[in-house]
Amino acid sequence: MGDVRCGNLFGMADTESSLVNRRIVLTERPNGLVGDYCLKTVEGPIPEAGEGEAIVRMAYLSVDPTNRVWMREEDSYMPAVPIGDVVRAAGLGVVVDTRCELYAIGDLVLGLLGWQDYAVIDAGEHAANVIPPGLPATDVLSIFGSTGLTAWFGVHDVAKLEAGETFVISGAAGGVGSVAGQLARIAGARVIGIAGTDEKCRWVVEDLGFDACINYKTENVEERVSALCPDGVDVYFDNVGGEILDAVLANLAIGARVAVCGAISHYTAESLPPVFNTFELVNKRARMEGFLLLDYLDRFIEAIGALLPLVLDGSLVYAVEVVEGLENAPATLNRLFTGEHTGKLLVKVSDAAD
Amino acid sequence: MGDVRCGNLFGMADTESSLVNRRIVLTERPNGLVGDYCLKTVEGPIPEAGEGEAIVRMAYLSVDPTNRVWMREEDSYMPAVPIGDVVRAAGLGVVVDTRCELYAIGDLVLGLLGWQDYAVIDAGEHAANVIPPGLPATDVLSIFGSTGLTAWFGVHDVAKLEAGETFVISGAAGGVGSVAGQLARIAGARVIGIAGTDEKCRWVVEDLGFDACINYKTENVEERVSALCPDGVDVYFDNVGGEILDAVLANLAIGARVAVCGAISHYTAESLPPVFNTFELVNKRARMEGFLLLDYLDRFIEAIGALLPLVLDGSLVYAVEVVEGLENAPATLNRLFTGEHTGKLLVKVSDAAD
Incomplete structure (x- = not known):
């Protein structure tokens, strides 16, 4: 694309x-x-x-x-x-x-x-x-602005993703999500996206190299995450909040990190959507952490420096x-x-x- | 007592x-x-x-x-x-x-x-x-077992409480809560308890040295936390989950840590209580982390060694x-x-x- x-x-x-x-x-x-x-x-x-x-x-x-x-x-x-x-x-x-x-x-x-x-x-x-x-x-x-930098700090600084881990991301075809999923792939993780159309799912898998993508409008997210991540989710990069957050919380691995970037399901809602599975943070000794790009102003150059070669060599689209x-x-x-x-x-x- | x-x-x-x-x-x-x-x-x-x-x-x-x-x-x-x-x-x-x-x-x-x-x-x-x-x-x-050790690791290892911070704890008069609140006080924090009777509130303030205690059965927790913590809550040690967790999430300080120890409001509930304010983790760049004492087996001696002098000199009751x-x-x-x-x-x- x-x-x-x-x-x-x-x-x-x-x-x-x-x-x-x-x-x-x-x-x-x-x-x-x-x-x-x-x-x-x-x-x-x-x-x-x-x-x-x-x-x-x-x-x-x-x-x-x-x-x-x-x-x-x-x-x-x-x-x-x-x-x-x-x-x-x-x-x-x-x-x-x-x-x-x-x-x-x-x-x-x-x-x-x-x-x-x-x-x-x-x-x-x-x-x-x-x-x-x-x-x-x-x-x-975009890539050298809020989108790419948010993806970079979320994946590396907040979630502290490591090679071999399982990474799940909602809003997978969005500005931040599409970059964050690729950064996770480049870091050596298994990457599962969650998006809202088959076309978006196809794009992130075929063009961006995600391992799989769940269409949350036609599939049961909790069941599909469970099936695709039999050893649990090590990192969840959350762009949407609400029901999808709950579905992933139900499937965390021990020691999981949930990097909360956004909650798009909240912003236009009349009332805040409930989340029920917060106690999974105890069962799985997991961490859920919100972040804002604003807090990384003094590290933008570092992230741009890391993103630039990935863009130039075509590994990040x-x-x-x-x-x-x-x-x-x-x-x-x-x-x-x-x-x-x-x-x-x-x-x-x-x-x-x- | x-x-x-x-x-x-x-x-x-x-x-x-x-x-x-x-x-x-x-x-x-x-x-x-x-x-x-x-x-x-x-x-x-x-x-x-x-x-x-x-x-x-x-x-x-x-x-x-x-x-x-x-x-x-x-x-x-x-x-x-x-x-x-x-x-x-x-x-x-x-x-x-x-x-x-x-x-x-x-x-x-x-x-x-x-x-x-x-x-x-x-x-x-x-x-x-x-x-x-x-x-x-x-x-x-108790003090050298699950109660005291859970309090110790929760306050120091999970929440990473620092002197001068504002510390809020639910289940304040319980086994873990009463010890954790005192450890926070000893660490130099301002300590606000949340408990279910005036007698418990009196005990943690007068006998245990908490700065204040909210009776969640007779007071509006969100309003009282807001009034007692005008600069926000730096650390919330959560023993109860549910509504009280929501009330404290609404009052976090920037960079807050929520150490989730338990969710006593969940355990006997027919269905899990909802939490609505998870997006406050983003607004406040805050972290919510669950923990289990089981994961600290190899550090029990360290914690017992830290608790022992506090018990012996009477600063921790x-x-x-x-x-x-x-x-x-x-x-x-x-x-x-x-x-x-x-x-x-x-x-x-x-x-x-x-």
């Missing part, structure tokens, strides 16, 4: 919108999928840089499950997005105006730039990272789907929760970084 | 039963508390030692929540007790006959001796540990309640689940070790 590029090919919004700044703001707390009932597009002038500020022309938005978490009423590891604020999301853009010595015009920057055409950054709370030139923008937001047009950000985010995606999803806001 | 001794003072069963071997066997899987409907006392001759075997006269039985876990249909970290078998429980006794070179007559031995007057041990599957002379039998089954009579084992086990106990419960089967 490699580098998939499709989406709204007719979206001419970029050109049309370049004279105004569109901002997609949250008007109320969403219930389930997002849509017009909770979002509003506000048009205004392109912002000007105040003293100590710079203006970024958005190029690509990263579409991540956590965007939806931040819209909830409750604070998570970050405060909830206030009603009336632009939707929070990571993105990549180019500095087009600056009155801040950290940023020069033309710099490629990565930060929580939000669902808008232009973002204001500064040296403080709204700082962004200047990206060294040379890497394709879509790679910075990754899929990026680029959807054109800021206006498609809400629908693209929803696809994370309806399972209608493979690999990493990006929204292209402009060609400023191409 | 210190060393409480009460129970069935009129139980003369020991003398009466010394010519027969009473065995309390499981006749069906219990539902909730145990009783005559699932247990039967079978009388028979005192067993004789076959080649490679020894006979142990039971002295004290350890009454532990896990006894009830082993009666369930499902295997846990050990196989379920088969229907018709004697109830599995740790106990201490004295070797009265031997044809096994590991055991000499008069040896004090500790092992899974079961709810019976006499147990058969060997050098293999039914081995027991010979206890060096000098320690009181009740101490071997512990309560042991001895109930007389094997026939009272079922009712005594039930008290763990109805909360009618403080400290460690033992059943005295005979005075062989006094």
Whole structure:
């Protein structure tokens, strides 16, 4: 599948919108999928840089499950997005105006730039990272960005996967999952994916080299994990939470590690899904640990250095789907929760970084 | 409270039963508390030692929540007790006959001796540990046995508690909980207990030096933990699971550790209680880890060596309640689940070790 590029090919919004700044703001707390009932597009002038500020022309938005978490009423590891604020999301853009010595015009920057055409950054709370030139923008937001780095630290730092172990991963065909499963394979583990369509299962097995993949929509996950992992699951990389987490907890090996990366089944749910098998952590002397990429900022270079040769020699492949047009950000985010995606999803806001 | 001794003072069963071997066997899987409907006392001759075997006269039985876990249909970290078998429980006794070179007559031995007057041990599957002379039998089954050692490894090895941290413990007045909370206090932590009566709360605060204690039957645990731990819970030592686990998960500090020792709310429940707040492990980059004392066999001496001076100088106090009579084992086990106990419960089967 490699580098998939499709989406709204007719979206001419970029050109049309370049004279105004569109901002997609949250008007109320969403219930389930997002849509017009909770979002509003506000048009205004392109912002000007105040003293100590710079203006970024958005190029690509990263579409991540956590965007939806931040819209909830409750604070998570970050405060909830206030009603009336632009939707929070990571993105990549180019500095087009600056009155801040950290940023020069033309710099490629990565930060929580939000669902808008232009973002204001500064040296403080709204700082962004200047990206060294040379890497394709879509790679910075995927394999060398949150997706690849989350996969790397989850597999190696949190789960401490060892060769010969059995590794199970949910959300197997997603941005993080598809990379994490391959990293596990490269580390010498037996890799079992869990995904939501036969096509996704086929992709991770045939193209990405997983040993097997369970379609959770048509198969009994607990029974299939048990059958595929007769000696138990040494590492479970959890992207979904809920029932699938329970099914894997019922099949842990002694000394198992559950690296909790996400809980996509929770984010759009009205109430949190229950988990029943936590006592298996005692029966199996197992560990369940949550992690956030944010905590690894000072080790990004280490992970990028490890990923780069794997990408260059072709042992690690990754899929990026680029959807054109800021206006498609809400629908693209929803696809994370309806399972209608493979690999990493990006929204292209402009060609400023191409 | 210190060393409480009460129970069935009129139980003369020991003398009466010394010519027969009473065995309390499981006749069906219990539902909730145990009783005559699932247990039967079978009388028979005192067993004789076959080649490679020894006979142990039971002295004290350890009454532990896990006894009830082993009666369930499902295997846990050990196989379920088969229907018709004697109830599995740790106990201490004295070797009265031997044809096994590991055991000499008069040896004090500790092992899974079961709810019976006499147990058969060997050098293999039914081995027991010979206890060096000098320690009181009740101490071997409490502070220097499963209770104290579980508390020690849970606090120091699993939770890795550090001075200045906030430590919360459920089952605070129980055998493990009352010791673990004191070990946390001695390690320099702020200690908040959770227990089921005002009397238990008073005991752990006034006599054991906890900083506070929440009565989960009369107070809102989530609100009280939040109020008492404004900077979050660094370590939660979980003995109960279920709702209380959820309430503490909602109040974790960043980097928190949840040491899962037991889940007493689960063992007599018809179905497993749900846990909803597992995603807090991600929000707080926290770790939840189950452990079993069994895995620390080779480090018992280290822990006993650490506990001994604390007991001798009086900084660590512990309560042991001895109930007389094997026939009272079922009712005594039930008290763990109805909360009618403080400290460690033992059943005295005979005075062989006094």
